[in-house]
Amino acid sequence: MTQVPLGEEREVKRLGGATLDGASIALVVALAAVVAVLSFIPFSVMLGSGGSIEMSEGIYGLIGWILGPIAGAVASGVGRFVGVLVAPHTAGVPFVSVWGAAIGSFAAGSMVLAGQRRLWWIPLTVLFVTAYLLYAGRAIVQNGVGLWPAIGATFLDWSGVLLFALPTRRLFVHWLKSPNLGKVAMGLFLGTWMISGLTHVNSGAITYFMYNWAEEVWIALIPVIPVENLFRCLIGMVIGTGVIVGLRAIGITKPDHAVY
Amino acid sequence: MSSRRTQRSLEAIAVLDRVSYVYPRSREPALSNISLQIGKGEFLGLIGPTGAGKTTFCLLLNGIVPQFYGGRFFGRVTVAGLDTLEHPISRLAHHVGLVFEDPETQITAVSVENEVAFALENLRVPREEMVVRISWALEAVGLRGTEKRHPHTLSGGQKQRLAIAAALALQPELLVLDEPTAQLDPEGSQAIFAIVRELNHALGLTVVMASHAAEELAEYADRLALLRGGELVQIGVPDEVYGDVERLRQNGVRAPQVAETFCLARSKGVPVLRIPVRIEDGLALLRNLPPRRPPAGGRAGEAHGVREIRLSEGGQLEGGTSPAVRISHAPGSAAEGVPAISVRDLHHVYPDGTHALKGISLDIHGGEYVLVVGQNGAGKSTLVKHFLALLRPSQGQVLVGDTDTRELVVSDLAHRIGYVAQNPDHQIFSATVEQEVGFALRNLGAGEGTVRAAVDESLAAMGLTSVRGQHPLALPRGDRARVVIAAILAMGPETIIFDEPTTGQDYLGARAILGISRTLHQQGKTIVVITHALHLMPGYAERVIVMREGAVILDAPIRQAYNDLDLLASTHLLPPQVVLLAQALGGKHPEWPLLTPEEVAARIAEGGGRRCGSESNARRSAGRCRNGSAER
Numbered sequence: 001m002t003q004v005p006l007g008e009e010r011e012v013k014r015l016g017g018a019t020l021d022g023a024s025i026a027l028v029v030a031l032a033a034v035v036a037v038l039s040f041i042p043f044s045v046m047l048g049s050g051g052s053i054e055m056s057e058g059i060y061g062l063i064g065w066i067l068g069p070i071a072g073a074v075a076s077g078v079g080r081f082v083g084v085l086v087a088p089h090t091a092g093v094p095f096v097s098v099w100g101a102a103i104g105s106f107a108a109g110s111m112v113l114a115g116q117r118r119l120w121w122i123p124l125t126v127l128f129v130t131a132y133l134l135y136a137g138r139a140i141v142q143n144g145v146g147l148w149p150a151i152g153a154t155f156l157d158w159s160g161v162l163l164f165a166l167p168t169r170r171l172f173v174h175w176l177k178s179p180n181l182g183k184v185a186m187g188l189f190l191g192t193w194m195i196s197g198l199t200h201v202n203s204g205a206i207t208y209f210m211y212n213w214a215e216e217v218w219i220a221l222i223p224v225i226p227v228e229n230l231f232r233c234l235i236g237m238v239i240g241t242g243v244i245v246g247l248r249a250i251g252i253t254k255p256d257h258a259v260y
Numbered sequence: 261m262s263s264r265r266t267q268r269s270l271e272a273i274a275v276l277d278r279v280s281y282v283y284p285r286s287r288e289p290a291l292s293n294i295s296l297q298i299g300k301g302e303f304l305g306l307i308g309p310t311g312a313g314k315t316t317f318c319l320l321l322n323g324i325v326p327q328f329y330g331g332r333f334f335g336r337v338t339v340a341g342l343d344t345l346e347h348p349i350s351r352l353a354h355h356v357g358l359v360f361e362d363p364e365t366q367i368t369a370v371s372v373e374n375e376v377a378f379a380l381e382n383l384r385v386p387r388e389e390m391v392v393r394i395s396w397a398l399e400a401v402g403l404r405g406t407e408k409r410h411p412h413t414l415s416g417g418q419k420q421r422l423a424i425a426a427a428l429a430l431q432p433e434l435l436v437l438d439e440p441t442a443q444l445d446p447e448g449s450q451a452i453f454a455i456v457r458e459l460n461h462a463l464g465l466t467v468v469m470a471s472h473a474a475e476e477l478a479e480y481a482d483r484l485a486l487l488r489g490g491e492l493v494q495i496g497v498p499d500e501v502y503g504d505v506e507r508l509r510q511n512g513v514r515a516p517q518v519a520e521t522f523c524l525a526r527s528k529g530v531p532v533l534r535i536p537v538r539i540e541d542g543l544a545l546l547r548n549l550p551p552r553r554p555p556a557g558g559r560a561g562e563a564h565g566v567r568e569i570r571l572s573e574g575g576q577l578e579g580g581t582s583p584a585v586r587i588s589h590a591p592g593s594a595a596e597g598v599p600a601i602s603v604r605d606l607h608h609v610y611p612d613g614t615h616a617l618k619g620i621s622l623d624i625h626g627g628e629y630v631l632v633v634g635q636n637g638a639g640k641s642t643l644v645k646h647f648l649a650l651l652r653p654s655q656g657q658v659l660v661g662d663t664d665t666r667e668l669v670v671s672d673l674a675h676r677i678g679y680v681a682q683n684p685d686h687q688i689f690s691a692t693v694e695q696e697v698g699f700a701l702r703n704l705g706a707g708e709g710t711v712r713a714a715v716d717e718s719l720a721a722m723g724l725t726s727v728r729g730q731h732p733l734a735l736p737r738g739d740r741a742r743v744v745i746a747a748i749l750a751m752g753p754e755t756i757i758f759d760e761p762t763t764g765q766d767y768l769g770a771r772a773i774l775g776i777s778r779t780l781h782q783q784g785k786t787i788v789v790i791t792h793a794l795h796l797m798p799g800y801a802e803r804v805i806v807m808r809e810g811a812v813i814l815d816a817p818i819r820q821a822y823n824d825l826d827l828l829a830s831t832h833l834l835p836p837q838v839v840l841l842a843q844a845l846g847g848k849h850p851e852w853p854l855l856t857p858e859e860v861a862a863r864i865a866e867g868g869g870r871r872c873g874s875e876s877n878a879r880r881s882a883g884r885c886r887n888g889s890a891e892r
Contacts, residue, residue, distance in 0.1 A: 003292040003491070007278030007335025012326045015348035249733065253284075253330045 022256025023071035032079035039083020058235025061195035064108025068257025077102035104199035160197015192236030272297040279335035305481035306470035309512035312487040314470035322356035357427025363419035373407040397425040417448025502537035514767035517837035518542035524861030599623035606656035634807035678748030682760040718746040755786040795836035819853030
């Protein structure tokens, strides 16, 4: 600084105002509204069951990286809940859709590099591995689905779990924090792939328990799911890059557990 | 004048003690060692160029800085006895009301009364009391009767008044307004100043207002604080601060035109003891200046100070000792040949039935510099949109060159007419300056070589070569406007339209953009400027088109138009103060087209004091400045 301040330096802290786990309630509400609105905007080629995915599925990770795990889960969960109410055709099983949104953002927000929360990935990994075993394991062991069809159709799920459990999780965080927008975009793309995988494995474990689809369906899903997920990654990257650039530019105080 | 206080209350409502503040990720302080006290019932004006720290100062007073932004904070700010770092913003909001520049960003409710109630609801004011306060606040700002209306149906001035009402409902002791009139037309601006003055005088409300409106602040403020680079450069009564024209100039701030004029007159030897900062004082000083001895061999009439001044064809003043201003004409411009734009009996009716344009006929020739003025809703933007083929005539014809715009689409005109919107940010969407400038050409299928050459040339013309790789939105506002202009220049248009180019700009920024327009004009471009800032345009525009309620009520050279006080008043436009001085000097005579402080100062220096003519006219117009609009 060219001018030396004469006054005493003071501790700056936000006083009053409602916050949720260090994130301003106003921000939580705003992002929940974004999730709700994006819930009824479709954005993908229609390869699967004749419907397309909604854009909100591409930003669950972004919400968690902006707000932190708890506020992110609340924003995504509430937003998806509203989205399910106003656009029920976009949710196969409504409560599963809400759960998937919340757990995805929670996982994203837990990707911190320091502090006590840096160990949250361990129990979460246990949860996700368990979900995968319930999902693919049920198919293989109980329903006789072939090993390779099951592995092929769950590529998104196991790749997501692996990316989360391995140091790639920390690499994505470094990219998200980078001033290089190219790295931010890459972190958003691959991070969204990972979070979508985690969301999918949690949702799939419940949904498969309810519907037990046949091996032929598993085989058909092998090419479909990854292609659909590429669209989620594109959504997360395009929207997320702009949002992160904007948040940095306006200098708004970051939520306490923001990852970006 | 008699109602103005000249002494502030001894009791302070706000105290700043050695305050410095650094925004997060910033190296330089936004405010640096500011110490001052704001007295109860005072009207403190904040002046300074863009980036001086005025907005940060305003946000300090209710704790938004630093609680919302973070960063580093030094010193102490107490408002109503509360330290702004030790009390939440919600507590401070009981004592400080804050009104921002853009009314559109402040209004969230779907009815006027709900908007006023919003803050009260958040602070859990009892319902019965809420009803009383809403009624009182709307009455105070002259919006009684609009309770059930949707805010978007209000005019800009009414929206800003609604924002003030919402702040007033909290019954604060201090009302802070950050450039509240920057986005408003003259009528709306006058209404805001009138209301704020009334609140300050009648209710004793302490007011802090950041503004570039020098003439109004000189009239209403008790004190002025001049900021530059985050530092408090000067604080004093308007006579002291605005009277020091040279210091203001050095700090990038414009003084009231009357002060500028008499400062120039003083430099020419006129005995001005104290520089007037209000128009009434300037007119009174004119009456009291001793007449000057006419030069030997002077023409008849000069003994009374009446001097014949003519405009040559080249736009230069003749008859004076030296021309005070030259009007630049683009080489080869002349009212001959096919006009660049022709309008024939143009009518436009919007789908909702609004008859926005009523039989307009005019020609704009190549190389002209035309000013289009009028209140909001006069039809200026509607007219200009017809030039761009964004709107089609309901009746009549619009020709660009010799082609009817009905036969053209917008992209056909992109090479011929460029449009710079009021807010340049609305036209910026690329990731780098270079991409932004080349966007349109690429879209129109130009080869990469052509695009690169055009981009290089445009960037060089606008002085943006060094920032070609930067994100446009990361640049200062003035440079963002340059980016938009560069993007337009890359298309090579013959005509460029600037829509309110000086809105939101400080004096230096406004001059910079108008300087660009003059350069383009001198290069042969046809320039059309829509603006309310009449005081900035002499020296740039040659011709003025005055619109009212969809019709052209005057189309004349700028000197004639500016001196038609009654016509300007009928459109609620204020003539620059210097025109009022000129009127008082020599009357409304076609050979007295004085327009700038330099010209009037030269005339005063030549002719001296007592005047005949329409001083009463000038004083009547000055009175309109003071009394605000009839919108209330």
